[in-house]
Amino acid sequence: MAGSANIRVGSAERESALHALAEHLTADRLDVAEYEQRCAAVTAARTRADLLAVFDDLPVPHPKWDPEELEPATAPEQSPLIDNSPARLSRPIVLALGAIMIVAAVVVAAVTTTWWALLPALLIIIVMFLTN
DSSP states (O other), rough: OOGGGGGGGOOHHHHHHHHHHHHHHTTTTOOHHHHHHHHHHHHHBHHHHHHHHHHTOOSSSOOOSSTTTOOOOOOOOOOOTTOOOOHHHHHHHHHHHHHHHHHHHHHHHHHHHGGGGHHHHHHHHHHHHOOO
């Protein structure tokens, strides 16, 4: 175990040590000034020995070393049924705007009795059909 003291630590081990220090602060084993000093030492720690030195005079909890003991910092899984991609979200908006434009073109054609006012609606329908 002596060789393991020289193993470098990462952010997960430092976070574990900071969490343990917070528990000691809550239990009134540390005052605020000493807590801040020890947090600075944890942040600057490079090896397990550096972290262990911060906890020399404190009972358990101490920082955790084993990967099984450390909680992985993973992003929450997203359901495959929920697709929030920009293309997926903009599709209903485009369809709604297309429908509004078609209704407007039909109203203009009916009021003005000009058949060519329906051309924009026809073009919208063609473009929407080709992009699906």
